[in-house]
Amino acid sequence: MAGSAIFSHPSARGEVSLLTVFLILASLGIWTRDCCAGASTASATQPIAATVSATPSATSTAVPKLALFVTNSDYLPLGSRPVTVYPLGSSGNIAPLSTETGTSQTGLYHPSGIARDSKGNLYATNGSSVDSVTVYSASAVGDSRPLATIKASDPQGIALDSMGNIYVTSRGGITVFAAGEGFASANIGGDATGLSNPTGIAVDSSGKIYVANYGDQDGAYSVLVFRPAVMATSSRAQQFQESARGWPCPWA
Amino acid sequence: MPLGIALGRDGKIYVANCGSCIGDHNVPDTVTVYAPGSNGDVAPIAKISGDKTGLNSPAGIAIDAVGDIYVANDVIVSPSGGADKITVYARGSNGNAAPKATLFPLGIDYPSGILLDSGGNLYVANVDGGWDTNGSITVYPPNSLVPSKIIGLDSGLDSPSGITVDRSGTIYVANQASGSGDLDSVNVYAPGTYAKGAPSAAIIGAKTKLAQPYGIATDSRGNLYVANTEGGSDGHGSITIYPVDSKGNVAPRAMIAGGRTGLSSPDGITLDSKGYLYVTNASGGPDSNGSITIYRAASSGNVAPIATISNNPGCAPCDKTGLNSPQGAVDSSGKIYVVNVMGGSVAIYRPLGNGRGILNKAPIATITEAKNNFTGGITLDSGANIYVTENISYVSLVGGTGAGVGGISIYSAGSSGVVKPIATISGDRVDLANPQGIAIGPTRRPSR
Numbered sequence: 001m002a003g004s005a006i007f008s009h010p011s012a013r014g015e016v017s018l019l020t021v022f023l024i025l026a027s028l029g030i031w032t033r034d035c036c037a038g039a040s041t042a043s044a045t046q047p048i049a050a051t052v053s054a055t056p057s058a059t060s061t062a063v064p065k066l067a068l069f070v071t072n073s074d075y076l077p078l079g080s081r082p083v084t085v086y087p088l089g090s091s092g093n094i095a096p097l098s099t100e101t102g103t104s105q106t107g108l109y110h111p112s113g114i115a116r117d118s119k120g121n122l123y124a125t126n127g128s129s130v131d132s133v134t135v136y137s138a139s140a141v142g143d144s145r146p147l148a149t150i151k152a153s154d155p156q157g158i159a160l161d162s163m164g165n166i167y168v169t170s171r172g173g174i175t176v177f178a179a180g181e182g183f184a185s186a187n188i189g190g191d192a193t194g195l196s197n198p199t200g201i202a203v204d205s206s207g208k209i210y211v212a213n214y215g216d217q218d219g220a221y222s223v224l225v226f227r228p229a230v231m232a233t234s235s236r237a238q239q240f241q242e243s244a245r246g247w248p249c250p251w252a
Numbered sequence: 253m254p255l256g257i258a259l260g261r262d263g264k265i266y267v268a269n270c271g272s273c274i275g276d277h278n279v280p281d282t283v284t285v286y287a288p289g290s291n292g293d294v295a296p297i298a299k300i301s302g303d304k305t306g307l308n309s310p311a312g313i314a315i316d317a318v319g320d321i322y323v324a325n326d327v328i329v330s331p332s333g334g335a336d337k338i339t340v341y342a343r344g345s346n347g348n349a350a351p352k353a354t355l356f357p358l359g360i361d362y363p364s365g366i367l368l369d370s371g372g373n374l375y376v377a378n379v380d381g382g383w384d385t386n387g388s389i390t391v392y393p394p395n396s397l398v399p400s401k402i403i404g405l406d407s408g409l410d411s412p413s414g415i416t417v418d419r420s421g422t423i424y425v426a427n428q429a430s431g432s433g434d435l436d437s438v439n440v441y442a443p444g445t446y447a448k449g450a451p452s453a454a455i456i457g458a459k460t461k462l463a464q465p466y467g468i469a470t471d472s473r474g475n476l477y478v479a480n481t482e483g484g485s486d487g488h489g490s491i492t493i494y495p496v497d498s499k500g501n502v503a504p505r506a507m508i509a510g511g512r513t514g515l516s517s518p519d520g521i522t523l524d525s526k527g528y529l530y531v532t533n534a535s536g537g538p539d540s541n542g543s544i545t546i547y548r549a550a551s552s553g554n555v556a557p558i559a560t561i562s563n564n565p566g567c568a569p570c571d572k573t574g575l576n577s578p579q580g581a582v583d584s585s586g587k588i589y590v591v592n593v594m595g596g597s598v599a600i601y602r603p604l605g606n607g608r609g610i611l612n613k614a615p616i617a618t619i620t621e622a623k624n625n626f627t628g629g630i631t632l633d634s635g636a637n638i639y640v641t642e643n644i645s646y647v648s649l650v651g652g653t654g655a656g657v658g659g660i661s662i663y664s665a666g667s668s669g670v671v672k673p674i675a676t677i678s679g680d681r682v683d684l685a686n687p688q689g690i691a692i693g694p695t696r697r698p699s700r
Binding site for chain 2: 070093104109114124136213214215
């Protein structure tokens with residue numbers, strides 16, 4: 001049987017020569033003008049299609065390898081890719097051609113907040129089990145590693161000021177990371193602040209900080225506005241964080 | 253309750269309040285707006301709330317250059333369901349205001365944070381984005397529902413079904429987006445990408461008339477044919493046809509739908525060498541067990557098929573076709589191959605030839621799968637060997653769809669009866685999960 005050659009010929013994994021294609025088609029009696037025209041269509045449900053689509057061309061210098069393309073409608077239990085691709089002629093328990101790793105390199109983990117700096121870099125807050133702010137270059141795409149990863153406890157909302165300082169809300173209040181640094185330069189939290197599970201955050205051009213205060217079970221919903229943060233230097237950061245609790249008081 | 257906050261250029265303070273997030277259905281979802289410099293227990297200067305707003309557990313909020321308000325909805329699953337969406341309200345909206353636009357961009361998945369840059373590009377943090385569901389960031393140019401880029405393990409696909417690959421290696425995928433009709437799309441991926449990352453183009457939006465698209469095919473000119481299992485003028489499904497290189501929110505050039513078409517949950521589609529359209533209908537025929545309807549080239553509208561393979565009306569017991577929730581198509585010699593998903597078989601019928609009207613004819617060959625695990629994908633290689641998708645094992649998930657570990661069985665050309673496949677692709681390394689569509693195509697663009 002003509003077609004079986006593509007399974008039994010070890011060197012033919014995924015490749016069928018033009019001659020082979022022609023001979024198979026000729027042997028099946030379907031290498032006619034009409035069939036060629038029809039064969040140039042392709043479908044998930046249409047046989048021959050793409051295989052014959054490697055129609056001989058006077059200018060063609062190479063025949064692309066043929067492959068099986070499969071859609072997967074479930075991601076469970078394997079976390080499968082939506083489309084997996086196998087060399088034509090494959091058999092058995094083989095890994096797909098797709099080269100993505102099983103685990104994302106992005107560091108994204110259920111991101112809730114997003115921000116962007118003047119260079120177009122993107123910032124995302126990642127949930128409680130990874131506790132991070134990840135930063136991506138303006139050119140990042142797909143499964144990209146972050147430019148930087150900043151440790152932050154259960155971050156929620158995120159905003160940047162005009163200087164590039166990074167403001168992050170978390171259950172404990174607001175933490176400000178100095179532009180280009182990985183350390184906290186200011187920390188706003190404590191009973192006097194009125195902060196209770198703050199989420200969204202915005203900073204205006206003067207540095208005032210606006211917070212959507214989600215509140216607690218008692219329903220202490222509010223928007224809190226804080227004066228511009230006073231940034232500590234690197235050497236003073238730890239000391240500042242310890243003394244800064246309760247400062248500054250919210251306007252509201 | 254306040255989740256998102258944004259500042260307008262005029263200093264106004266905009267807040268997205270997620271009432272439904274606290275589990276009390278009496279607390280409404282709202283957007284409140286406060287005057288610049290507000291302090292204390294002040295009333296908002298505007299409050300967007302009510303049944304016309306489309307707000308549904310809002311989270312992120314952003315304001316564009318002209319003051320329009322963008323809100324990310326569905327950060328949690330609300331009791332009323334609802335789809336992931338971005339609602340856009342005109343500047344100055346107040347009260348029970350309908351959004352000026354409701355966006356269902358490709359790739360959003362529990363959108364949380366959103367922002368707009370000065371160029372009007374929309375950035376979305378998706379809590380559950382990506383096929384690993386660990387999250388993604390999607391970026392949309394102005395007035396585009398298709399992301400210009402995605403960060404994360406995300407291809408903009410969610411429960412894809414039909415797939416086809418044209419001679420250039422371009423990949424087309426019918427995307428059902430977990431049953432949310434507003435997110436249906438046909439995604440297009442450049443040759444060699446294996447459908448990774450953001451699609452190079454997509455057909456998506458209300459104008460497209462896509463409705464649970466399943467089967468997909470292209471003709472030699474690159475025109476795209478889609479079998480929609482829902483929608484159409486009578487709700488029984490449709491065939492929508494798009495010119496080559498269509499993208500975005502485009503109307504189909506032609507649409508086959510209506511009571512005369514015989515369409516009934518169409519799921520498979522292909523063309524023969526004459527351009528005739530062959531459509532498998534999962535619930536077609538008088539007995540609703542399935543049918544194959546065949547249309548002339550360039551058919552459009554509420555048009556009757558030139559032939560229908562099914563049992564005769566009023567004669568369900570005498571059904572010779574054996575069709576049982578069929579999917580499949582035709583090869584270029586004219587033979588018609590279908591996989592009967594409910595029947596656990598592959599049936600092969602003679603070429604249509606001069607057959608017209610109702611054709612209650614038996615298949616010339618039937619391949620039987622004892623385990624009845626076929627999932628519906630079927631294609632042939634150049635040797636007429638038959639490739640079908642299946643679930644090797646299947647786990648039923650309570651309250652939702654099941655999850656299957658997939659496989660591909662390959663039957664030699666001319667097989668009939670209870671036969672073993674000549675090859676199978678399955679196992680823990682293959683990464684198949686409830687496979688639905690299968691196609692053969694080149695892995696890259698042909699060099700010239």
